[in-house]
Amino acid sequence: MNKWMLKQSLEEWLREDIGFSDLTAEAIFPSDAQGEAKFIAKQPGVFFGVDILNTGYRELGLNVDVVCEKKDGDLVQKGDILANVSGSVRDILTTERVFLNLLQRLSGVATATKRAVEETNGFSTRICDTRKTTPGLRMLEKAAVRAGGGGNHRFRLDDAILIKDNHISACGSIHEAVKRVKASVGHMVKIEVEVETAEQVEEAVKSGADVIMFDNVSPDTAKEWVERVPSVVVTEVSGGIATDAIRDYAATGVDVISMGVLTHSVKALDISLAFVEKGGGVNERA
Numbered sequence: 001m002n003k004w005m006l007k008q009s010l011e012e013w014l015r016e017d018i019g020f021s022d023l024t025a026e027a028i029f030p031s032d033a034q035g036e037a038k039f040i041a042k043q044p045g046v047f048f049g050v051d052i053l054n055t056g057y058r059e060l061g062l063n064v065d066v067v068c069e070k071k072d073g074d075l076v077q078k079g080d081i082l083a084n085v086s087g088s089v090r091d092i093l094t095t096e097r098v099f100l101n102l103l104q105r106l107s108g109v110a111t112a113t114k115r116a117v118e119e120t121n122g123f124s125t126r127i128c129d130t131r132k133t134t135p136g137l138r139m140l141e142k143a144a145v146r147a148g149g150g151g152n153h154r155f156r157l158d159d160a161i162l163i164k165d166n167h168i169s170a171c172g173s174i175h176e177a178v179k180r181v182k183a184s185v186g187h188m189v190k191i192e193v194e195v196e197t198a199e200q201v202e203e204a205v206k207s208g209a210d211v212i213m214f215d216n217v218s219p220d221t222a223k224e225w226v227e228r229v230p231s232v233v234v235t236e237v238s239g240g241i242a243t244d245a246i247r248d249y250a251a252t253g254v255d256v257i258s259m260g261v262l263t264h265s266v267k268a269l270d271i272s273l274a275f276v277e278k279g280g281g282v283n284e285r286a
Contacts, residue, residue, distance in 0.1 A: 001139060014060070017098050024093075034088065035089040035092060039272070039273055041077065041270075042272055043270045046147065048147045049099075056098075068082070075114075082271065104270065105141075106144040109148065113144070113147075116246055120257075161190065163181065168200075178193065190210045193209040193212055193213065195214060209233065211235075213258075214236065216239035236256040236257070
């Protein structure tokens with residue numbers, strides 16, 4: 001993960017949330033007030049957020065010490081302490097919402113990915129994400145997918161070639177689109193072609209595609225098409241695949257299942273920040 005990009009993003013997100021000042025924290029607590037708090041999992045899942053907490057507290061000038069008790073990708077249970085923070089009460093409270101928002105969403109991504117990957121046990125098929133990510137969060141969401149055991153599809157449009165249905169329609173054919181691409185990019189750039197019919201599978205193979213994506217097909221169709229593709233060509237299936245259908249698709253022999261659901265509509269993992277109350281207890285209501 002690019003720590004410089006992460007630091008810049010955190011600064012922007014905190015600036016958006018704080019504005020000129022935290023009226024509540026600054027009205028209640030003097031600038032030298034000290035306290036301790038804990039990030040606590042409120043439900044089982046997969047944790048992601050170490051770099052967020054370390055960068056947020058250590059690189060942004062906050063007067064807070066942080067000790068992460070869990071690593072990215074760790075399985076957590078309800079009640080587990082994810083991290084301990086101590087220092088300026090104002091700084092802990094002022095940054096609470098932004099850090100929690102990120103930890104909850106990204107741990108949700110890691111949790112969903114872990115569940116999807118578990119469905120491929122016994123098969124060689126890999127689970128990957130897509131570019132259906134939250135604007136501004138792609139680097140983090142894709143890192144969370146990796147923490148959950150999944151792989152990454154291309155990060156950006158300049159990573160690799162993906163010739164989709166609209167490219168083909170506008171160009172006229174898969175053959176012509178691949179021909180133009182090979183004349184334009186270097187040999188280090190992979191070429192993937194999205195196909196919707198058996199005829200397009202044959203055309204993509206003959207055109208020299210490195211990866212062929214079967215778009216919105218049933219497991220039976222995917223199995224038939226996999227047999228038409230040489231083993232040196234990577235096969236991928238995508239398009240509205242739910243977690244409970246993963247094993248059916250993995251059984252077809254396809255190399256990759258790419259799932260937008262891992263990032264575009266994931267449920268956040270419930271995490272709270274609880275202050276240690278005077279006397280040593282933890283705020284159980286958090």
